Amino acid sequence: xxxxxxxxxxxxxxxxxSSGTISSxxxxxxxVEISPGTPCLNEGDKVTVILID
Numbered sequence: 001x002x003x004x005x006x007x008x009x010x011x012x013x014x015x016x017x018s019s020g021t022i023s024s025x026x027x028x029x030x031x032v033e034i035s036p037g038t039p040c041l042n043e044g045d046k047v048t049v050i051l052i053d
Contacts, residue, residue, distance in 0.1 A: 003049075005030035010049055029053070 002024050004011045010032055033048040034041070041047065 001032045002028040
């Protein structure tokens with residue numbers, strides 16, 4: 001999922017996240033790595049973040 005990383009926190013929104021939706025990268029600086037089969041994430045859960053420029 002695409003998100004915005006700032007000061008140790010990742011902020012996600014509920015926009016479309018399909019791989020072909022490039023417009024969802026606007027204003028984002030990170031990708032959250034979520035493995036298949038991962039249960040629903042909750043606020044405060046730790047995730048792997050890949051920073052992008």
